[in-house]
Amino acid sequence: xxxxxxxxxxxxxxxxxxxxxxxxMLGLILLVVLLHVFALNANxxxxxxxxxxxxxxxxxxxxxxxALLGAISVTGEIRxxxxxxxxxxxxxxxxxxxxxxxxxxxxxxxxxxxxxALVSGIASAGLGARGIHITLTAGDFVQMLAGGxxxxxxxxxxxxxxxxxxxxxxxxxxxxxVWLLLIESILIGDAPSAAKFTPGASAGALAGMIQNAxxxxxxxxxxxxxxxxxxxxxxxxxxxxxxxxxxIN
Amino acid sequence: MHENDARSTLDLxxxxxxxxxxxxxxxxxxxxxxxxxxxxxxxxTFSLRPGTITGFLGPNGAGKTTxxxxxxxxxxxxxxxxxxxxxxxxxxxxxxHRVGAVLESNDFDPGRSxxxxxxxxGLATSIPYARVDDLLExxxxxxxxxxxxxxxxxxxxxxxxxxxxxxxxxxxLVLDEPANGLDAAGVHWLxxxxxxxxxxxxxxxxxxxxxxxxxxxxxxxxxxxxGRKLATVQMNELAGGAGSLEALYLExxxxxxx
Numbered sequence: 028x029x030x031x032x033x034x035x036x037x038x039x040x041x042x043x044x045x046x047x048x049x050x051x052m053l054g055l056i057l058l059v060v061l062l063h064v065f066a067l068n069a070n071x072x073x074x075x076x077x078x079x080x081x082x083x084x085x086x087x088x089x090x091x092x093x094a095l096l097g098a099i100s101v102t103g104e105i106r107x108x109x110x111x112x113x114x115x116x117x118x119x120x121x122x123x124x125x126x127x128x129x130x131x132x133x134x135x136x137x138x139x140x141x142x143x144a145l146v147s148g149i150a151s152a153g154l155g156a157r158g159i160h161i162t163l164t165a166g167d168f169v170q171m172l173a174g175g176x177x178x179x180x181x182x183x184x185x186x187x188x189x190x191x192x193x194x195x196x197x198x199x200x201x202x203x204x205v206w207l208l209l210i211e212s213i214l215i216g217d218a219p220s221a222a223k224f225t226p227g228a229s230a231g232a233l234a235g236m237i238q239n240a241x242x243x244x245x246x247x248x249x250x251x252x253x254x255x256x257x258x259x260x261x262x263x264x265x266x267x268x269x270x271x272x273x274x275i276n
Numbered sequence: 277m278h279e280n281d282a283r284s285t286l287d288l289x290x291x292x293x294x295x296x297x298x299x300x301x302x303x304x305x306x307x308x309x310x311x312x313x314x315x316x317x318x319x320x321t322f323s324l325r326p327g328t329i330t331g332f333l334g335p336n337g338a339g340k341t342t343x344x345x346x347x348x349x350x351x352x353x354x355x356x357x358x359x360x361x362x363x364x365x366x367x368x369x370x371x372x373h374r375v376g377a378v379l380e381s382n383d384f385d386p387g388r389s390x391x392x393x394x395x396x397x398g399l400a401t402s403i404p405y406a407r408v409d410d411l412l413e414x415x416x417x418x419x420x421x422x423x424x425x426x427x428x429x430x431x432x433x434x435x436x437x438x439x440x441x442x443x444x445x446x447x448x449l450v451l452d453e454p455a456n457g458l459d460a461a462g463v464h465w466l467x468x469x470x471x472x473x474x475x476x477x478x479x480x481x482x483x484x485x486x487x488x489x490x491x492x493x494x495x496x497x498x499x500x501x502x503g504r505k506l507a508t509v510q511m512n513e514l515a516g517g518a519g520s521l522e523a524l525y526l527e528x529x530x531x532x533x534x
Contacts, residue, residue: 034400041396043387108383111350112440115377116400118349118366274351 031117031126035100039134044099052092052138056145059084064153072154075162076243082150082163083236086175089142090230091207093179094186096138097131098199101190101266110275120270124191128263131183139179143172143234170235174248178230181259185226188262192269215240229255299362301326301448301479302347306356309342309503316342318503319356324481326447329474331494332483335529339503340483341379344450348377360448372401376441377450381433381457386426390417390436393425394443403443411439430457438466449473451482455489467493491521499525501532 039045063081064072071077101124104110117123147168154161163171186203193199207227214222216239222228223246231237232251245251300323309317317339324330334340345351347358349365360368360375368374384393394408412421415435420428425436434457441449449470455463470480470493484490490497491511499506506528514520 030402031400034396037392037399038385038388038396041388041392042385044385103385107385108380109385111379111383112397113400114350115348115375116372116397116443118368118371275345276351 028122028126031122032129034113034116035126035130036133039096039100039130042103044103045096045134048092048095048099049138049141052088052142053145056084056088056142056149059088060146060149061153064150064157069157069159072157072159078154078162079167079236080239082146082167082171083231083234083240084238085143085146085171086178086231086234086236087207087211087227087238088146089139089175089179090182090227091203092142093131093135093138093183094189094203094207095200096134097127097183097186097188098190098193098203099196100127100131101187102194102196102199105194106196114275121267124187124263124267124270128184128187128266131187132180135180135183136176138183139176140172142179143175147171167235170248174234175230177252178233178255181255182226182230184259185262188259188264188266191266192262194269194273212239215244219244224254226255226258229258299326300324302358302360302481303362304343304347304356304358307343307346307353307358308355309339309346309351310354316503317346317353320500320503320505321356322498322505322508324479326479327474327477328496329470329480329482329494331490331497332481332500333485333487333490333497333525334483334500334506335533338501340500341452342503343500344377344379344452344481344483348375348379348450350379370401370444372397372403372444372446374444374446375448375450376444376446378434378437378441378454379450379452381430381437381453384425384433384436387424389422390425390428390432390439391421393436394439397440398443401444407443407445411442414442415439431459431462434458435462446478448479449481451480453484454482455484455486463489487522487525497521497525499528501529504532506532 060081104113113123114120151161189203190199193202211222211225211227214225215228223244227237228240228245229251231240232246233248233255235248246254302324304320304322307317307320320343332340342351346353347360347365365371365375391408391412394411395405398408412418415438417432417435417439420432425433428436434454438454441451455466458466474480482494494511496508496510498508509524
């Protein structure tokens with residue numbers, strides 16, 4: 028398992044997909060945070076209840092791109108054919124998926140930290156430039172960074188499982204984007220009592236905030252963590268079963 | 277090229293013990309694979325002795341690639357079994373040290389360099405980076421080793437594939453169309469390499485469409501069509517060499533198609 032994990036971490040470091048995913052993340056963060064900080068009404072932004080909804084984009088974007096890295100670590104190999112030499116070196120597919128899950132989780136911690144730090148930095152600088160007082164406490168920022176990193180790690184695991192189940196790269200990427208950015212944000216607006224329990228809102232509970240929702244609309248952090256671990260376990264198990272059963276062409 | 281380097285880390289596989297003289301490197305028994313109504317491989321039976329080079333021949337869609345996938349554990353048979361060294365591929369301990377295989381000439385991440393491709397796969401089976409550098413020299417990719425594989429020619433990809441298969445210094449090589457895209461010097465080198473490989477009591481199975489090339493390289497041919505075995509022919513029993521192999525192949529496959 029150690030050898031396979033080394034191999035998977037090395038692959039993440041030596042593929043262009045990683046750089047591409049991180050550049051897209053940077054672009055999306057700039058776009059979304061600048062839009063929110065500069066296009067929204069100053070009086071709305073002054074409200075303590077609204078600021079976490081802006082800062083919370085770090086949680087959604089970190090989780091999304093960590094998941095994409097995880098998914099592409101599987102679908103990218105299927106797309107290029109690299110999966111064949113990978114499975115010839117390690118015919119135990121469960122071992123390959125387990126190594127990919129661990130590698131993605133490690134990468135996810137970094138992605139989550141970077142996303143939260145970038146969103147916090149840009150949002151704080153933007154609010155400061157407009158002379159708007161920041162209502163978040165130091166504790167909020169600590170939870171955002173630590174919880175956001177943990178949530179992104181678990182979402183990277185979910186993404187890896189989704190990649191193994193879906194196999195198709197476009198399908199996995201579009202599916203994850205639509206789920207996290209579209210469906211979850213519709214649910215949080217329209218059915219907040221049920222939306223609390225979704226994988227995205229659970230990430231928000233860990234970090235204390237997520238796009239368009241602050242702690243008031245979310246579960247307690249520990250409960251969110253447990254739920255998200257559960258989702259990650261389900262995705263991993265389903266991914267393992269899918270990988271074991273399928274023929275590779 | 278430096279043919280002696282291929283054996284530089286042979287002692288990697290002593291832990292698995294030596295082959296007993298009688299044990300076949302490959303044994304396929306009643307192997308069958310169905311995809312819905314389509315029978316890709318139909319009760320195929322053959323075995324390969326150590327030290328032989330076997331050409332695996334058949335028309336497009338004959339089931340050659342499917343057979344190799346079943347042998348290497350990438351797909352599961354519907355019935356029958358395909359064993360390497362008496363075991364299922366997935367049950368081998370450190371399989372890369374016993375079997376090296378290339379199924380497609382393009383199984384690379386195009387953005388990764390040739391060197392990093394070999395390192396990534398070597399890490400999974402604890403092969404030192406020094407072995408990667410030796411193999412890059414062996415297949416004459418040293419100068420291109422740091423370039424993305426996406427910039428490689430087909431011949432270079434074939435050689436990188438061969439280096440991938442040789443990472444664990446295996447006892448059995450399974451190659452799908454290995455000469456495709458190689459220039460004349462490359463084909464000549466590959467033939468010499470495979471002969472030396474087999475001379476060390478190691479085994480080679482190559483599928484190919486180029487009959488003339490196969491005739492010069494292999495000890496025996498296994499001809500299949502529609503997933504069924506048509507014939508196994510020892511090359512030294514064919515009086516006319518390449519010409520008579522072609523005649524035999526065309527006759528057998530035409531009969532099977534009729």
